[in-house]
Amino acid sequence: MAATFKALMAELRWRGLWGTVRAIKMNKMGTMQCFVGEDKFKNRFFENKNETYGRDRWVEYVDDRNPDSLKITPEWHAWLHHNVDEPPTDHPLPKPIYQAEETGNPTGTREAYVPPHHKLAKNSVGSASEKYESWRPGSEAADTEVDDRKDVLDLK
Template structure:
């Protein structure tokens, strides 16, 4: 069943192209606390070592922890698995992207937010075609 999901859905795990590239060129670098597996191999268009992740579940870029994010984007050449990486105190833990869910951020005045909208104060003039 998992193979069928990977064949017919690009957002679940890895695609056939990624599976082939990983098999052919991939060198496993490490795994994060969410079960995402990181690879490197081959060269990208800028001549750097190509790096990619195979997500454990749906492909969600915000699920990459800060240390691995830095490695993925070539900010550092040392992978967190090789460096005994410890997040800095200012780095926040992962929170999933809540867009489209009831927990999504809805600022004051949003039509999607419960309650009454604030009244217009007069510092706003509506646009009209002849103004």
């Protein structure tokens, strides 16, 4: 009983209260020894070789209420999906010069993309229907002279 209490207290110190509750719910209690590493976003990565293949590697996101899979670096993503065997903490890969910084998914935030004429656009003035006018036969645009040359496809 004392060993279980010590293990629980160690988990509480390492994961915090809600992290420990989440670990109990996910049946991952006592997996501190399976800790592999942490990425720059403070997400924690684990590997338990006694688990079934495909369930042996997992991530615990730093923001448990809003887990964002786009906040995982490509190196850790490759390790999670068994594309590489060694975690990136052992052999960090050089970053290509053309690769941009990893960002989260802005959907649902103020940084989300909005078309220019949408009501939520930052510089929106009126609606798109006010900015364009439809073509009407008999208007000035329709009265322009038509070129009488033969069409390119007219072979007669």
